[in-house]
Amino acid sequence: MAVLVDKDTRLLVQGITGKSGSFHTQQCMEYGTNVVAGVTPGRAGETFEDKVPVFDTVKEARAKAECNATMIFVPPAFAADSILEAIDAEIEVVIAITEGIPVMDMMRVKAAAAHSKSVLIGPNCPGIITPGACKIGIMPGYIHNPGRIGVISRSGTLTYEAVWQITSAGLGQSTCIGIGGDPIHGMTHQEAAQLFTEDPDTDAFILIGEIGGTEEEEAAAWIKENCDKPVAAFIAGATAPPGRRMGHAGAIISGGKGTAEAKKEALLDAGIAVSESPSDMGATLIKHMGA
């Protein structure tokens, strides 16, 4: 057992017929993910790759294909609506890959989803993978290896770095969760840390943060009080100029808040091993696990 997704996950893809949507659905299927349905309004009755039925609505897909997770590839202007549709259909895990959703849209989505039955991951994230069992998202599958280390990250490619380092060291990952680079998003660092802390199949985990916001500090405070597992962390953006948005909508130091320095300090104070270089994320955790 890992967290959130495993071999029993039945995946729906919203935006399955689009360019990225179809490419990555194919990749997920090759990895072994059980893709059971797709949604593209107006394209019901078609099949994707000759085996996955396409539906007009999520509600219909849920009823006929019994999906319990969804991966959203819908373009930014319509993505908030797709997230709401998935939540309304009570899909358990909603993974939004789409980058560039307006902040106002996400504020409304979060307010509307406050009491929903769904867990939202992302948007603007690489997705989630339980190696050897289920890949939902855009991460390259082959860099992963089934194992007992959890990974939580705001950044896509930086997650791949950490994963590759763990795999290259002969270890593996329980689950890797990309929580996304937007200022307002679903699952937080702290919520993900909570899942890994409670998961019997995760021995230790890595938390990858970046400048902007205070989520890393909040996760650190929670870990300090509640988590006995070894945790390592890396924070990107130590050299980023203040007041500039560094690619991710959420990566900005404003009013002196959200600096890499403040985050590292809070993490160290919680007994978390902080890696100074993105090349040492795996090694830092492995050393900390042995200590």
Add this chain to the structure above:
Amino acid sequence: MNIHEYQAKALFDKFGVATPRGIAATSGTEALTAAKSLGTTQFVVKAQIHAGGRGKGTFKNGFQGGVHLVDSPEKAQETAEKMLGEVLVTHQTGEDGKLVRQVLIAETIDIEKEYYFAILVDRETERPSIIASREGGVEIEEVAEKHPEKIFKEFVHPTMGLQPYQARKLANQLGFTGKQIRKASSLFLAMYKLFIECDCSMVEVNPLVLTPDGDVLALDAKFGFDDNALFRHPDIAAMRDPEEEDPREVEASKFDLNYIGLDGNIGCMVNGAGLAMSTMDIIKTCGGDPANFLDVGGGATESQVKEAFRILLGDPKVKAILVNIFGGIMQCDVIAQGIINAAKTVDLNIPLIVRLEGTNVEAGRALLNESGLALITAETLADAAQKAVDSVSAA
């Protein structure tokens, strides 16, 4: 994205936010006409550039100050002519200064008291949050630090919107009384409507003023817009003034590339914002200086990669280029093809260090090897950064 003061005023007018009357002018004659049409005797002439500190700035022609009070339309014309087409240097522009292409001619108003009022997206509560204070015209961060009790905050439910009682509460907290309460609260409500309907990330009114006649006006404002929402606001996107921005960033934005110019000499091309930031960090750790932040994004095309390359090579400060790609949504062979095509069209005369990993990495590496390009390959990020730093210090 930032906008000019005269554009902010136009948005205020559109949403019914009370503000002193003003008209933009691009010539002395226009300034004269503008001043006459305001029908008053006291005017303020303001140079329109994005940087702050205009009042205390100096023009390169020796004229002092980018903000002047004058008492006739003729003097408004005379002052405008001294500013237009001239370069204004302030503490925020750097020594190159900014060319003034527009001036704002506005009526002057008497001020009884100044306040601070701002709306922004609060990440912790995931709601629009209003920040107001009786301490206007000063640095709000300073007030927040020394006197947090002087800052009033109101959080707004994103689907309910700002309620009239919340606006009245703020007016009351700021010390407005009697008829001023209605004037202040309707300004707050109009400002909130503007904030939401224009997809702002921030609106800061500093100062908000009370006049001796009991009017409440927004005197000056700073706007921030959510770049991700500009697609549904062509009118606001059109307010963008590329003359006010770093030309390298303007060029990059034409191709949907995330580029931020820095001062170092190692050009970086990376996919993913987190990895791009980390690449900058590790160059610094290895003793080098990055020339830029450049995230080619998750789904970059071959032509985007080519353009990214062209922008990096077009920067005379760049002495080496580090390409660091970990392919996920982006495929390594696409990046490789982009690099090869770019190298064919430009004269590649500086060291190029490439590190590829991820989706289709074998195909990408094969393309690069077969291309005959002189490049330095690296296995890990640390290795790549070290090779880039070494190549610059060896030159």
